[in-house]
Amino acid sequence: MPSITSQELATASQVTDSTSTATKPLTKSSKHRVRVALSVDFDAISAHLGTGKHPDNNMADYSQGIFAGKVGVPRLVKLFNKLGLSEKMTWFIPGHSMETFPAEVKQIVDSGCEIGLHGYSHEGAYQLTEEQESDVLEKCIDLATKLTGKKPVGWRAPLYQIRETTIPLLEKHGFEYDSSLTHHDSQPFLLPLHPPIEPPDFSKPASTWMHPTPLTSSSLTSLVEIPCNWYGEDETPLSYLPHVNNSHGYVDTRVIEQMWKDRFLWLWENAGDEGSEEGVNDFIFPICLHPDTSGMAHVIGMIERMMIWLQSWGEEVQFCRYEDIAKETKGRQTR
Template sequence: MSFLGLEGLHAFVTGARGGIGLAIVDELLAAGCRVTAHDLKEPKPEDHNLVLPVQGDISDEASISACMKQAVQRNGPIHILCANAGITNEASHPSIWDLPLETWESVYRVNTRGTFLTIKHFLLATKAQQERTGTELENVAIVVTGSECGKFGQAGHAEYASGKAGLQYGLVPTVKNEIVKLNSKARINAVAPGWVNTELIGDRLDDPRELYMETQGTVALKKIAQPTDVAKAVAFLASHRASGHMSGQCLSVDGGMEGRITWREEEILGKKPNVQQLATRPSIPQQVSNPKPKNSIKIALSVDFDAVSGWLGTGAHPDNGTADYSAGYFSGLVGVPRLLKLFTKLGLATKTTWCIPGHSLETFPAQTQAIVASGCEIALHGYAHESASQMTAQQERDVLLKCISLVEDLTGKRPRGYRAPLYQMSERTIALLQEHDFLWDSSLTHYDSTPYYLPLNPAPVTPIDFSPAKKAETWMHPSPQFDKLPKSTLVEIPCNWYEEDATPMQFYPHTANSAGYVDVRLMERMWKDRIEWLRSEMEEEGEGGEMKCFAIVLHPDTSGMAHVIGMIERFLKWLLVLAGEGVVEFVRCEELAGEFRSRVASI
């Protein structure tokens, strides 16, 4: 269990499509929660890959009640409510004597009435669940997001300061005393953000995280909060394990800079806002993106769905039997669902590349449909996991064309990537991929952490014939200089045995180099060491450094095992923390290859 201890809990987040709301959803997903994301805006198609998106109006009692019921039906009882939805008026900042009644009432309707109804129906859902089971629901927590202007006030925001912001100092303590009648361990707390990095400030500054304030005739450089700062405070308060017996409290996320709340930012900056521009632009950004350094480490998370095919091609052996093939069926029946569930929970389903043999596509149609529905990239991996050396040139061509056709029929588009089964490709394979206009391959390792172009016409390395009839002079010559060969447009995403799970953690009875009994923590430490070293290289090289990547290769029959998948989850969560810091970035292989092409073209 993690420090927060939120794994498996169901969280209901309102205002989930706004800047802070998106950050809260991401934070709770990373903590292992099942998340229902509620918003007035219609969800995007990709939202379904990560959370249960529900659309409704929190100020309409029938709507919020129906959304709560829908969430319970899909994700089970709701443990955590993040009452985050709210509006403010950024088009103008009238003094209170000039404030239109319509503005006051619209803000009140959403921020006060809507928050009250959200909390009411969350508690009704909790009450109904406890009456059904006869026991108290565990880890019941409410977190309300408000504003620091509820504490210090803000000129031109009377409607907001007395609305949602005031809830944290009035409704929260009241609910604190009421909620224990329903659930003895339930808690309610609030988060009060100060100024948060939004488009309103970012459009006026070179660095949207910096704000210049005039203080006693001097200009002081100040930092303002990010949506992720607020989200981390929400996750902390949502956790009984982390925040203990706290209830009725309001945590300020303002960096101790209360003075910013007393004045509007244009008064501090000495600039007049463009009211027309503000009026036509949403006050909350549609999505939050952490600024990442140009040379952040690209994490190409991939899965080789070998399943039964792994025992038919490169894994063929006369002694293979029912028990061996059974491990292949485990891959599809158990391993795939477990990995898909994990990727969805962590918000990585759409950032993953699945390399699938044609045999697995046809043997496991339901699992394959679930993989495609997750929004991932689909790449080729042979048909029956054959190596190039097992086939004639015509057989290899037939296999490639068959698998292209299978993926086109399944997804409606042509696959752009390839990984050779057991990494066993040849110069002939490279030429075949170029002929069919593939974008990337991930089978070779001329470099271990840097993408590169494969040669246009690769020359084979000739093995030495040491037979007595041969003179030494026949083999004493250099191999082709790889970096001097003409380049193709086929991007190689380097991959090797140290980046995968199967060889060390999967036992193959008839494969000499398989282990199967390596402690998962050894692999976790090895992969972390790799990232840490790449991180140090990246920091040393600075902005002009080479593109860094780590192609993680998982197999459902290995990483899907009960004693392995927990380590995979810990490692991915560790990477997600680094992603929040801008050190790494999860990308699909096609995105990585496309960015590499763009970078090289710009040099």
């Protein structure tokens, strides 16, 4: 894959307006080891079929999904190839997108990235029976295996709506990791087996529901959780979805760019205080993109600037596939 040139780095560093520039910290008191967990959720039309299902969805809404496949994907594949990132990232693809956009999915697979699963019709787990959930997973495993020649090992729940029944299903099918939860924002961990959280039944006496939620568990699953976070993704602030309550669409891209840089800089200075190896600030930096958002002409330039900015930090910052982060995390846990 082509690598980024010094001229491109220099060009990116010349962006100097007050909302898009973040200076590097002055302190260099410790070493750093940062793994950028770059991912793309190729939701396309499926985003309007499952978690985004709405009686008022119409052709204009589905058109955004068509743009994602026909325009957004080729633009992002081209960008990641240009920056030398294609083989160092993960695409999470719903089964519906695999079957609806075969040529574009082939571009993604041919770029050398990891392929993870993301439901079939972007359905939330709570929309499904347990039998449907199992059928969806098996269908998508089969689709991805035929596309790539190997079984997928990663899962991201559509709209992060994972439930307790999902976890044993993923273990049963040999998955290595999930990327749906936010127990932490920058450290992977083995997913614990918590009992289901029961909300209060306010129709009953207060004495029946005034108790803490048990969070400690001596039982860990075999799944590594690679956190994903609303604040590390593009779509909610940068795409307008008429029938989705939390979409915005008119946020300046430089606001999101600056927020991501601010998060990175704080972790660069402080991640070593959170259980990393002594003297080493060791953290992951998840970013989740969507072709219908980051493929837009006014957004993709910001994505390129951000990727180049992260690359400019040198060897202490590496882009990694999610499967590689999961394998390394498991290796640390077994030492």
